[in-house]
Amino acid sequence: MDDAGPETGHAETGHAETGHAETxxxxxxxxxxxxxxxxxxxxxxxxxxxxxxxLLAIVALIPLFWAWREAGVRRSAGLGFVGGVVYFxxxxxxxxxxxxxxxxxLVAAMAxxxxxxxxxxxxLRRLGFAGPWVTAAAWILGEAIIGRWPxxxxxxxxxxxxxxxxxxxxxxxxxxxxxxxxxxxxATNGWLLELALAVRRRERRPLVSAVASLAVVVLAVVVLNAxxxxxxxxxxxxxxxxxxxxxxxxxxQQEFYVDRYLPNSHFKLAAALHGPYDVIVFPESSMDRDPxxxxxxxxRIDNIARRHHATVIANAIAHDSNGRSFNTNVVFRPDGxxxxxxxxxxLVPFGxxxxxxxxxxxxxxxxxxxxxFTPGHSRAIFRINGHRVGTVICFESSFSPLVREFVxxxxxxxxxxxxxxxYRRSGNSxxxxxxxxxxxxxxGRPVLHASISGITAVIDASGRVHTTTKLFxxxxxxxxxxxxxxxxxxxxxxxxxxxxxxxxIIACSAVGLARNRRGRGLGREGP
Numbered sequence: 001m002d003d004a005g006p007e008t009g010h011a012e013t014g015h016a017e018t019g020h021a022e023t024x025x026x027x028x029x030x031x032x033x034x035x036x037x038x039x040x041x042x043x044x045x046x047x048x049x050x051x052x053x054x055l056l057a058i059v060a061l062i063p064l065f066w067a068w069r070e071a072g073v074r075r076s077a078g079l080g081f082v083g084g085v086v087y088f089x090x091x092x093x094x095x096x097x098x099x100x101x102x103x104x105x106l107v108a109a110m111a112x113x114x115x116x117x118x119x120x121x122x123x124l125r126r127l128g129f130a131g132p133w134v135t136a137a138a139w140i141l142g143e144a145i146i147g148r149w150p151x152x153x154x155x156x157x158x159x160x161x162x163x164x165x166x167x168x169x170x171x172x173x174x175x176x177x178x179x180x181x182x183x184x185x186x187a188t189n190g191w192l193l194e195l196a197l198a199v200r201r202r203e204r205r206p207l208v209s210a211v212a213s214l215a216v217v218v219l220a221v222v223v224l225n226a227x228x229x230x231x232x233x234x235x236x237x238x239x240x241x242x243x244x245x246x247x248x249x250x251x252x253q254q255e256f257y258v259d260r261y262l263p264n265s266h267f268k269l270a271a272a273l274h275g276p277y278d279v280i281v282f283p284e285s286s287m288d289r290d291p292x293x294x295x296x297x298x299x300r301i302d303n304i305a306r307r308h309h310a311t312v313i314a315n316a317i318a319h320d321s322n323g324r325s326f327n328t329n330v331v332f333r334p335d336g337x338x339x340x341x342x343x344x345x346x347l348v349p350f351g352x353x354x355x356x357x358x359x360x361x362x363x364x365x366x367x368x369x370x371x372x373f374t375p376g377h378s379r380a381i382f383r384i385n386g387h388r389v390g391t392v393i394c395f396e397s398s399f400s401p402l403v404r405e406f407v408x409x410x411x412x413x414x415x416x417x418x419x420x421x422x423y424r425r426s427g428n429s430x431x432x433x434x435x436x437x438x439x440x441x442x443x444g445r446p447v448l449h450a451s452i453s454g455i456t457a458v459i460d461a462s463g464r465v466h467t468t469t470k471l472f473x474x475x476x477x478x479x480x481x482x483x484x485x486x487x488x489x490x491x492x493x494x495x496x497x498x499x500x501x502x503x504x505i506i507a508c509s510a511v512g513l514a515r516n517r518r519g520r521g522l523g524r525e526g527p
Contacts, residue, residue, distance in 0.1 A: 033071070036063035037079040041086025047162040048091050049434050050427035054169075057162035061189035062196075065135065073122040080118025084111030091157045094426035101365050102350065110157060113146035120505065127512025132190025132213065134508065137501035139186045140179045144498040147399075151349040155398050156431070159185050164434040170441035170463040171225040174488040176497040177400050177442050183497055188217055231444035231461055231484035234412050237387060240273055240280045240310075241450040241458075241477040242266050248424055248453075248472045260296075262288050262452075267300050269476050277310040277478070278385040283450040284327070284394050284419040287316035291330055292338055302336030309334045311384045313391060315417050317373075318343070324374040327352060329391045329417055331382045339383070343376025344393040346402060351395075379409055387412045387483045394418040397449075398435045400442055400495070407443040407491050412483035414439065414447045421453040425471055429455040437463040444488045446481040 043060035046053045067079045088110040095103040120138040124130065139159070147155030160181030163169030172181045191213045198207035244266035247255075255261040266286045273280070291297035291314050305312045311334060318328040318341070327344040347353050353372035360366060381388050390406030390413075397403060397416045406414060416436055420429045433455050440447040441463030449457040454471035461484045469475050 033067035033075075033079060034082050036067040037083035038086045040064035041083040041088075042090070044159070044162070045087050045090035048157070048427075049164075049430035052165065052430075054163045054165055057159060057185050058188055059192060061159075061186060062193045065132075065190055065193050068118060068121055068135075070125075071118075071122055073119050073126065076118035076122030077115040078118070080114035080116070081111050084114030087111075087114070088157060091427070091431070094423040094428040097422060097424065097426075098350075098368075099365050101363055106154075110146060110154065113142045116145070117142040124505070124508055124512065127509065128515065129508040129512055132187045132194065134504075135190050136183045136187040137504045140182045140498055141501045141505060143182055144179065144495065144502075151355055152346055153399075155400070158182055161431075161434055161438060164437045164463070167462070167464075168221055168225045170438065171228040172221065173438050173441040173463070174228055174444060174490055175224050176493075177490045177495055178438050179400075179495055179501075180497040183501070184217060184221065188214070191217065229444060229486070229488045231486040231488070234483045234485050235385075235387060236480045237384060237389075237413060237483055238276065238278045238480045239448055239458075239478065240270070240277045240308075241448060241456050242269050242280065242282050242286070243451060243454060243456045243469055243473070243475045243477070244269050244282070244286060245419075245421055245453040246472050246474045248421075256288065260288055262286055263297055263300075265474060267304075269474060270304050273304075273308060273476065273478070275308070277308045278387075279311045279313065279389070279415070279448075280304060280308060281415060281417060281448065281450040282312070282314040283417040283452040283456075284315045285421075285452055287314050287330075290316050290318045290328075291332075292318070301332055305332050305334050305336045311339070311382070313415065313417065315393065325371055326376060327373055327393055328376075329393060331391075340380055342380040342382075342391050342393070344373070344396060345376045345379075346396045346399055347373050347375050348395045379406055381406070381409050381411055389413050389415060389483075391415045391417060394420075394432075397432070397439055397447075400439065400490075403439045404443060404491055404494065407445055407487070410485075411445065412485055413481060414443070414445050416447060416449045418450065419452045420455075429471060433457045433459075433465065433468065437465060442488065442490045444486060444491070445484055448481065 040061055040063045043056055047057035047060055064079065064083045068076050071079065085107060088107045092107060095106055117138050121135050124134055143158050147153040158178050160178040163181060169181050172184060191210050194206060195210035195214065198210055245262060251261055263286065266282050270280065287297055289297060291301055301312050301314060312332040313329055315329050318326045329342045331339045333339045349355055354360065354366050354369050381390050388410045390411035392403060392414065403414060418432060420432060429451065433449055436447045436449045436457065437459055440459045440461060444461050446461050447459040449459060454469045454473065456469040456477050457465050458467040458477065458479060458481065459465050467477055469477060
């Protein structure tokens with residue numbers, strides 16, 4: 001961590017903290033600072049799917065970091081909030097399909113994580129600690145918090161995910177998860193700003209420091225990329241992923257209940273399959289009833305499993321004897337018998353259940369979620385042609401720790417069953433595939449990303465995408481993947497980058513506060 005002395009603006013931060021209103025009156029750069037924060041939000045959003053200008057993220061944060069220089073706690077928080085609002089309003093634009101009651105609170109809550117980072121950066125600067133390393137540590141700590149809290153978190157929009165298509169970034173993810181990629185991206189932005197300022201001011205010492213720090217970042221990326229863990233192949237799995245909902249709208253009562261469009265569309269596609277498969281996947285919401293108890297569904301799945309001598313995964317809403325509802329993957333053996341089930345553990349708040357329902361009844365939009373699902377409580381690993389495979393359902397694939405646990409339990413491949421139809425032709429589906437890329441890279445496991453309406457994708461153990469489908473096109477994707485074993489550093493050690501960042505922020509805070517107390521004590525003892 002950089003201990004900020006007079007040259008880094010520590011002496012001036014007291015002036016910046018004399019009050020937000022006074023600062024706004026005396027700082028002629030106020031408008032430009034907030035404009036810079038907004039530009040960061042725009043540039044970073046363009047680096048994110050579906051725009052895919054990934055490398056833009058390497059410089060996208062520079063305007064915000066310039067605006068943060070010498071700003072106090074409240075000003076830094078405000079600037080961070082503005083940048084976050086612009087960023088998440090673009091990245092999460094697909095939430096608009098659920099109305100203003102959904103998108104405005106969600107964008108504000110997510111932007112609050114940027115405001116928190118800004119406040120921490122401003123506070124640490126006041127304590128005498130500043131610089132890109134401090135900012136990077138604060139940033140990934142902010143991402144970790146919003147990814148875990150409240151209501152289980154919402155890890156959407158992590159900076160590191162912008163580089164999902166770049167091999168060096170996926171190598172970093174195999175070492176420390178997306179958090180490590182975020183740290184490197186944020187630190188690089190910070191040091192590029194320091195370099196530009198040093199060149200402009202012709203200051204030799206800051207110039208040397210910036211060049212040396214950037215060299216350290218580049219060297220670390222090169223070394224970690226070269227030393228990337230290579231998992232051990234264990235065999236092959238032949239797959240068929242059935243994408244069977246081509247309707248970019250809500251089904252009519254006739255289509256859903258009478259025609260039974262969802263299962264029949266998938267069964268029609270499956271009827272055209274030829275040859276043996278190890279696994280056939282009907283994605284999330286593909287079955288309109290529990291296939292274990294519905295004779296119509298059970299008979300057809302039994303026929304498909306026996307005809308292709310394949311394990312069949314089908315998703316539906318299942319109910320237990322207590323009337324509870326579960327979002328469930330049901331796994332059928334090649335002989336048509338049920339091997340087991342996996343119930344979704346990480347449910348979508350305000351999507352699959354309504355927190356504080358009794359107090360939010362006045363919001364009419366929540367009537368779209370008449371029943372609260374119950375979360376499952378255990379990871380399930382299934383045997384498919386001798387290989388151990390884990391399945392996760394939709395939203396769950398955005399959580400690195402959850403997918404990591406499946407691999408720690410011995411999974412050789414991951415199957416994601418998902419339904420993104422509600423988000424139509426927005427960037428949501430592309431963002432979701434990018435997350436599966438990073439889950440593959442983090443764990444060293446291939447991922448079959450099976451979507452009911454697209455995008456369906458096949459991703460190898462390094463995170464490279466080999467096949468994708470278009471949205472709202474009925475299609476079957478077939479092929480084979482190489483299953484893997486062995487633990488990447490991320491699987492073995494987890495989110496160590498977040499832990500070290502938290503320790504560093506706490507240590508800087510403690511040292512800064514202690515130093516300030518000593519300074520006040522010396523002042524009282526002086527003449």
